[in-house]
Amino acid sequence: xxxxxxxxxxxxxxxxxxxxxxxxxxxxxxxxxxxxxxxxxxxxxxxxxxxxxxxxxxxxxxxxxxxxxxxx
Numbered sequence: 001x002x003x004x005x006x007x008x009x010x011x012x013x014x015x016x017x018x019x020x021x022x023x024x025x026x027x028x029x030x031x032x033x034x035x036x037x038x039x040x041x042x043x044x045x046x047x048x049x050x051x052x053x054x055x056x057x058x059x060x061x062x063x064x065x066x067x068x069x070x071x072x
Contacts, residue, residue, distance in 0.1 A: 057063045 055066065057066075
């Protein structure tokens with residue numbers, strides 16, 4: 001094996017390692033401190049945000065009553 005071939009193999013291995021490290025760093029930097037989000041939850045929330053509201057809250061008390069009914 002020539003020196004040129006050895007150098008090319010070494011460079012190829014280094015390129016792969018850099019790709020893996022870059023992927024790892026981007027993955028770690030993109031994580032939220034509260035945890036990972038589920039894609040289906042995000043889609044559901046986005047869809048709900050676009051829907052027309054079905055309730056009108058007149059006071060904080062009316063909002064709390066509705067929440068308490070839904071959780072029981």
